[in-house]
Amino acid sequence: MxxxxxxxxxxxxxxxxxxxxxxxxxxxxxxxxxxxxxxxxxxxxxxxxxxxxxxxxxxxxxxxxxxxxxxxxxxxxxxxxxxxxxxEYMPQQLTDEEVKAIVEQTIQEVGASSKADMGKVMGALMPKVKGRADGKLVNQLVQQSLS
The missing domain is CATH 1.10.1510.10 (Uncharacterised protein YqeY/AIM41, N-terminal domain)
Known part of the structure; x- marks a missing residue:
């Protein structure tokens, strides 16, 4: 359905x-x-x-x-x-740990090393977590990982 x-x-x-x-x-x-x-x-x-x-x-x-x-x-x-x-209509939300793991994996995939690469990381990451994680949380985790 x-x-x-x-x-x-x-x-x-x-x-x-x-x-x-x-x-x-x-x-x-x-x-x-x-x-x-x-x-x-x-x-x-x-x-x-x-x-x-x-x-x-x-x-x-x-x-x-x-x-x-x-x-x-x-x-x-x-x-x-x-x-x-x-x-009730949203897919099950990812835990913070799951989001962190996806962030780290995506950073490795795109080869990001600094905050200048944040756009590349977010572009590759958002389709993976679409509807399953809050965008603000994802953004914060990416910033922390790249700093």
């Missing part, structure tokens, strides 16, 4: 169980996917749907930080619940 089909099935299930919150989150994601499909005039595959999900999760994490800084616990709690629902 593709990711889009799973979203559709979960939306139907949320309607049947009258879970309005989950239904609204899934509809929001499906609307974002549909907008991109309309813009690109094609149906998105699972990798492209994962990109949309990643973007939505990143937006919520950024907003969550801002709400916590502003002391808006009510809004932060709502975003936490949305993040939990969106995370």
């Amino acid at each position: 593709s990711l889009s089909e799973r979203l559709n099935e979960d939306m139907k299930q949320a309607m049947k169980s009258q879970d309005k919150f989950k239904l609204s989150v899934i509809r929001m994601v499906r609307a974002a996917i549909k907008n991109i499909e309309i813009d690109q005039r094609k149906t998105l595959d699972d990798n492209e749907v994962l990109d949309v999900l990643n973007r939505e999760i990143k937006q919520r994490r950024d907003s969550l930080q801002e709400f916590e800084k502003a002391g808006r616990a009510d809004l932060a709690e709502n975003l936490q619940a949305e993040l939990a629902i969106l995370s």
Whole structure:
């Protein structure tokens, strides 16, 4: 079952169980996917749907930080619940140790030796961890390894 089909099935299930919150989150994601499909005039595959999900999760994490800084616990709690629902559709996340091992392996593969090679490393590394690791964490680990 593709990711889009799973979203559709979960939306139907949320309607049947009258879970309005989950239904609204899934509809929001499906609307974002549909907008991109309309813009690109094609149906998105699972990798492209994962990109949309990643973007939505990143937006919520950024907003969550801002709400916590502003002391808006009510809004932060709502975003936490949305993040939990969106995370169900993401592949299993890599541990920090697994990410470190992939970073080291990629640095060896591209022959990087200094921070000037960071672009090469990131270009080769991101497809390997796409959707399974946070970009900020990957960036930090690459910087640490190259310094």
